[in-house]
Amino acid sequence: MINSSNTNAIGVFDSGMGGLSVLREIHQLLPSENLIYIADSKHAPYGDRSAQHVQHRCQQIANFLLKKKIKTLVVACNTATAEAVDLLRKQLTIPVVGLEPAIKSGVKMSKTGVIGVLATQRTIESKRLTSLVIRHAPHTKVLAQPCPGLMEKVEANHLDCYDTRQLIKQYTVPLLEQHVDTIILGCTHYPFLNNTIQTIVGRDIKLIETGKPVARQLQRILHQWQLLNSSVSLGHIDFYNSSYLPQHKQTMQQLWDKEIEIKPFLI
Ligand code: DGL
Numbered sequence: 001m002i003n004s005s006n007t008n009a010i011g012v013f014d015s016g017m018g019g020l021s022v023l024r025e026i027h028q029l030l031p032s033e034n035l036i037y038i039a040d041s042k043h044a045p046y047g048d049r050s051a052q053h054v055q056h057r058c059q060q061i062a063n064f065l066l067k068k069k070i071k072t073l074v075v076a077c078n079t080a081t082a083e084a085v086d087l088l089r090k091q092l093t094i095p096v097v098g099l100e101p102a103i104k105s106g107v108k109m110s111k112t113g114v115i116g117v118l119a120t121q122r123t124i125e126s127k128r129l130t131s132l133v134i135r136h137a138p139h140t141k142v143l144a145q146p147c148p149g150l151m152e153k154v155e156a157n158h159l160d161c162y163d164t165r166q167l168i169k170q171y172t173v174p175l176l177e178q179h180v181d182t183i184i185l186g187c188t189h190y191p192f193l194n195n196t197i198q199t200i201v202g203r204d205i206k207l208i209e210t211g212k213p214v215a216r217q218l219q220r221i222l223h224q225w226q227l228l229n230s231s232v233s234l235g236h237i238d239f240y241n242s243s244y245l246p247q248h249k250q251t252m253q254q255l256w257d258k259e260i261e262i263k264p265f266l267i
Contacts, residue, residue, distance in 0.1 A: 006229045009034040009238070010218070011065035012074040015046035015057075016155050017241075017248075018189030019076030020255050022099065025211035026074070027237065029219060030228075034235045036068055038265055039252060041243035045151050046079040047120025047187070054122070058084035060267050062092060071227050074218060075099060078119055078186050082126035095221045100128060101186030102208045104136040109206050110182040114141045116175035118197075119186030121146040129186075143178060147171045147187070154189040157251040160196045168193065168200050182206045192255060240265035 010033055012023050017039045027035065038061050040046075046054045058080050062073060073088065074097045075081045081098035089096045101123065106115040115137070123129055124144045133142050150171070153164040175183065183205055185191055191209045198207055222228045229235065239256075241248055242265040249262050 006071070006227055007034065007231065008069050008071040009036045010072045010074060011036050011038070011062075011068070011070035012076050013038040013040065013061045013065070013080075014077040014188055015079060016041040016044040016151065016189065017252050017255050018151060018154060018187060018192070020252070021188050021191040021209065022074065022076035022211045022214055023237075024256075025215040026218060027235070029215040030222075030235075032229050032231045032233060032235050034229070034237075036065060036070065036238045037240065038065070039239075039241040039243075039248075040265070041155060041241050041245075041248045043242060044155065045120065046077065046083075047122045047151065048148065049122070051083045051122075054080055054083040055087055058088060059091070062088055064265070064267055066092070070094065072097065072218065072222060074214070076188050076214070078123045078188065082123050082128045095225055097214065097218050097221060099188065099210055099214050100132060101184045102210050102213065103132045103142065103184065105208050105213075106182045106184045107137045107140045109208065110140060112179050112181040113139065114143065114178060114180045116172070116180040116183040117142060117144045117186045118147050118150075118171060118183060118190060119144070120151065121148060123186055141178075143175050143180060145171050145175060150193070151187060151189040154192045154255075155248065155251060157254050159192055164193065165196060165200060168197055172197065172201050176201060176205070180205070182208065184208045185210075239263065242266070
């Protein structure tokens with residue numbers, strides 16, 4: 001029997017537009033699902049804010065999405081997952097999917113036994129990352145590199161500008177000097193910089209993102225909870241942004257690569 005809540009939307013959010021890199025994989029894998037995406041660009045970056053601030057914003061966003069009757073919540077942000085996913089799981093009765101730097105895949109792929117993680121300061125300092133490294137990388141050297149300023153380049157759609165390339169060089173050259181052969185993109189904004197990063201570090205270095213595995217994990221969870229939408233028509237996507245700035249709207253359109261209506265998220 002089809003559960004009527006199966007047509008309810010999946011809520012997806014990020015501190016900004018980085019989560020669109022996860023949303024595109026979800027939409028590709030589960031095209032009939034209805035989706036609501038919230039970019040909290042006005043309150044970004046989360047990576048430089050206190051844990052309390054991040055938790056408060058996550059709760060505000062989750063409450064808004066619950067009023068829209070979402071059936072599942074995807075925290076499409078490594079920083080928000082590190083700080084708030086446990087809290088959200090305690091408070092919500094729907095499934096909550098989080099996102100973490102792909103340490104396990106990085107360890108599997110590395111031949112030199114040295115991997116790099118690019119992420120926000122808050123993710124790098126989080127207990128979650130420490131515990132991932134202890135669990136999955138006991139014999140691998142993990143070089144964790146905070147990247148202040150990099151998410152802002154994506155929010156500004158400066159994906160291949162001189163300043164962006166300089167920042168990427170500053171963050172990756174020390175990793176290359178220590179012989180990493182695999183770099184984990186531990187922030188959902190960075191997949192939009194994939195080409196620029198790859199050009200700078202060279203084709204031999206493997207870059208790992210988490211959008212696809214998260215979409216597959218979401219699919220498994222929807223299946224387990226019997227929440228998959230079995231409709232054959234294409235799902236609808238609602239986009240929201242907490243920022244009023246016209247350039248943020250423009251970036252969101254460009255990153256999604258389609259004309260979209262972006263509603264204000266005023267909370
Ligand atoms: N996109 C977010 C992440 O995955 C972080 C950006 C921020 O600092 O707000 O960590």
